[in-house]
Amino acid sequence: MTEPLLQIKHLRKAFGALVATDDVSLTLYPGEIHALIGPNGAGKSTLIKQIAGNLAPDAGEVWFEGRDVTPLSTVERARAGLGRTFQISSLAMDYTVLQNAVLGALGRRGTVWRFFRPVMRDADLRARAEAALHRVGLMDHAHKRTADLSHGQRRLLEVAVALTLNPHVFLMDEPMAGLGASGSKRLTGFLDDLRHEAPILLVEHDMDAVFALADRISVLVYGRIIATGTAEEIRADPLVREAYLGAEDAA
């Protein structure tokens, strides 16, 4: 088998007595969608933060494209090619939709020390930004102020900004949240294709999307991964049924 692009090795993070990440290891291979599911408070966001570099783990390592990126900052990991979207939209709210996308294209280019020429007239940055907006279907709203977007549109803009970065790996924290049924279905189709550009580590609550998309699923409960496998394997796993899916059946 090929080498994993992203490899998490025995990650551990505790807040006092609460162990939020307990010896977590997982891998992401080229071309796959690896979904991370788990009940609320299982430590999914804490894990994502450690992979993206916002939070330093107590122990363990994050390997990306064959090197240990654990000591690298968020900025350095983004530059290395880790494209992240946030659970709660994290955008420049006073900017237009297009400006947010151009910001991503600018980050991708990496040379920000230009003090004179208007950035919005940079044909190259604009083309990259508009292409990303077009792909998620936000081009009609390009000149809207981001704060005036609906919740679902903001989620799509998050994805568009990640696209402008041309990342080697996508790290998506609940991209479907708040999208509604049709939007969610549309994004599912989009991510289905996107995996061939760069693999996706997908944290998601929308189980229809997860089971439709994921090549592999890992189930996180109380900071531990209790099972990893294909959709069928996860559905059949008694531990998962008890800890997670079972709880939904009962409810």
Place this chain on the structure above:
Amino acid sequence: MIQRETLINWALFALLPATALIALWMDEPFIITLATKVAILALAGVGLNIALGLGGLVSLGHAAFFGIGGYAMGILASHAQSYAPLMQTPVLIEGTTSMPVIWLVAILASALAALAIGALSLRTTGVYFIMITLAFGQMLYYFAISWPAYGGEDGLSIYVRNGFPGLNTLDPIQFFAVAFVVLAAVLFFAGRLARAPFGLALAAARQNPERVETVGLAPYRLRLVAFVLSGAVTGLAGALFADLNRFVSPTMFSWQMSGEIMIFVILGGVGRLFGPVAGAALFILLEHVLGGLSDYWHVYLGGLLLLVVLFARGGMIGLAAGREVAHD
């Protein structure tokens, strides 16, 4: 379509030289001097606005750069006045009365100071950042007071205004022209800066630093460069202000000075290109008009500031032109 803010900006821009020319015609040199003061103080505000408006960095220590610019002028000119070289070893450095040279020294010295102060202060945010910039300003204030070589508490008087090639700077209208052209040039560059790639990233870091990090840009570096540019512009304003008064004293370093520069920006409109011009003009107008009625005119200024902060967040420019339009 030209936006309303652009029209207001041009009107404000034309108002200063119009005032100066009318005053010249009416033979009122004092009014010309007031207009010059507005131009110079607005310049200091334009400097602060790069850090405060664009970068969201609430610096209460910009008097440090204003003072450094002032003392750059004072020290160079006083050595030229006394014919005593500034330094003899290892290289001979003499004083000068040439404005362009003084400006260059003022810009470089205040930029260096901003680099050092910024590098330390920008590791903190919020109220700690305000306190640290304030502390640096106060350090320089007390340093200036206790530095007898350049007048200490009494400051330094310069008897003849420094020269600009081809101009008689002692003529009020000619010195006004110098200050106004400098302000215009800096406004032009500040306007371009806000729309340039750097400006886009800097203002994004103000709105959401996490977003900027996620696209692979480091907010700290953006802010540090903004702080240096900001300090350099305010330093240049300091050199001009010292030349206007032909006098430098530690009060240029005082925290009241930092507060006044911030008031220009807030009154006029934080982050609006012409905000500091409107703010400084209003401040000087109030000082002149209300100051004639009462020594305690700051009471009214305080009331006005309160109204602006409570009801007109965009300052005067915001009140006249509405909310800032996201431009692309």
